[in-house]
Amino acid sequence: MELVAVMKRALSPLYEEILQAYRNHLELLAVVGALYTAQKGLNVLCGCYRAIKFHISIRMFSKTFLARQYGGWAVVTGATDGIGKAYAEELASFGINIILISRNRDKLQTVSESIATTYGVKTSFIDADFNKGREVFPAIKEALKDVDVGILVNNAGVCYEYPQYVTDVPEDKIWEIINVNIAATTMMLHIVLPGMVQRKKGAIINVASASARIICPQLAIYGASKTYLDNLTEALYHEYSSKGIFIQSLTPVFVATNMIRPMCTFFKRTSILVPLAKDTAYKAVRTIGLCRRTTGSYSHSLQVRRSGSKVNNSGD
Numbered sequence: 001m002e003l004v005a006v007m008k009r010a011l012s013p014l015y016e017e018i019l020q021a022y023r024n025h026l027e028l029l030a031v032v033g034a035l036y037t038a039q040k041g042l043n044v045l046c047g048c049y050r051a052i053k054f055h056i057s058i059r060m061f062s063k064t065f066l067a068r069q070y071g072g073w074a075v076v077t078g079a080t081d082g083i084g085k086a087y088a089e090e091l092a093s094f095g096i097n098i099i100l101i102s103r104n105r106d107k108l109q110t111v112s113e114s115i116a117t118t119y120g121v122k123t124s125f126i127d128a129d130f131n132k133g134r135e136v137f138p139a140i141k142e143a144l145k146d147v148d149v150g151i152l153v154n155n156a157g158v159c160y161e162y163p164q165y166v167t168d169v170p171e172d173k174i175w176e177i178i179n180v181n182i183a184a185t186t187m188m189l190h191i192v193l194p195g196m197v198q199r200k201k202g203a204i205i206n207v208a209s210a211s212a213r214i215i216c217p218q219l220a221i222y223g224a225s226k227t228y229l230d231n232l233t234e235a236l237y238h239e240y241s242s243k244g245i246f247i248q249s250l251t252p253v254f255v256a257t258n259m260i261r262p263m264c265t266f267f268k269r270t271s272i273l274v275p276l277a278k279d280t281a282y283k284a285v286r287t288i289g290l291c292r293r294t295t296g297s298y299s300h301s302l303q304v305r306r307s308g309s310k311v312n313n314s315g316d
Helices: 004-022 026-059 065-070 082-090 105-119 131-143 171-199 218-242 277-285 298-306
Strands: 073-077 099-103 123-127 151-153 202-207 247-251
Touching: 004 026, 026 218, 065 082, 065 202, 065 298, 073 082, 073 171, 082 099, 082 151, 082 202, 082 277, 099 105, 105 123, 123 131, 131 171, 131 202, 171 202, 171 247, 218 247
Parallel strands: 073 099, 073 151, 099 123, 151 202, 202 247
Antiparallel strands: none
């Protein structure tokens, strides 16, 4: 008790000094607090304004905007299923002619004919297995040499069948992810970009993933490949936006597609958290020219924001 009393006597002057300093600066602290509160309130208001403006822009998206702004032909990779097919159909609904690229010729034929019949646009296809590496790209380059590609959707991608540690992922699957997710996207850019630069217009959408913005253990290699796409997109934006080319990264969370359904029975049914590919494409296509990153879904935007990931110049 005596020790406590001694400490109280020793600290009492310090306490009084701190208390007096607080009283002397009370008005200043109140002003600082008011400014901080005002700043936060202004940020909320600005965020609401941007969200409302963005939502209205999507609702008022012109059916002729894409063809007028970028050109009449779109190339979509991984186009026979999931997000790629949904993008092809959505772009076709805007009167854009479609070139489909995928590895299954029979599916390509079916989807190509369906889009042409449904939307009254021209379609063609190129069968190419991106997992074969660089040998497939000369044929693609030759097939596209006389086409003024206005929009490129780099959608082709592969993932694990279920989450795995890096050392458990088969070597063939690692190379498939590198060839399809990374190399194919890069080479398609290399083929299509020169023509866009020459015409001074074009749009490129790289389909990445929320795993590019959120750390995903047991999806490490897949997530890293999507981080490459997201960073590549951001860099390309700075390289080519001044040349009239719009470049966007699509970073959805889980979408109800055949690629993710084997992972969990939860993904076999759609919900507000797991939208259909056509719903994702509907919103995403309407953000072309408006923002350089989008999730394609309001619920996915909330999931990504709550995860604490970096959000930069997005229309999420």
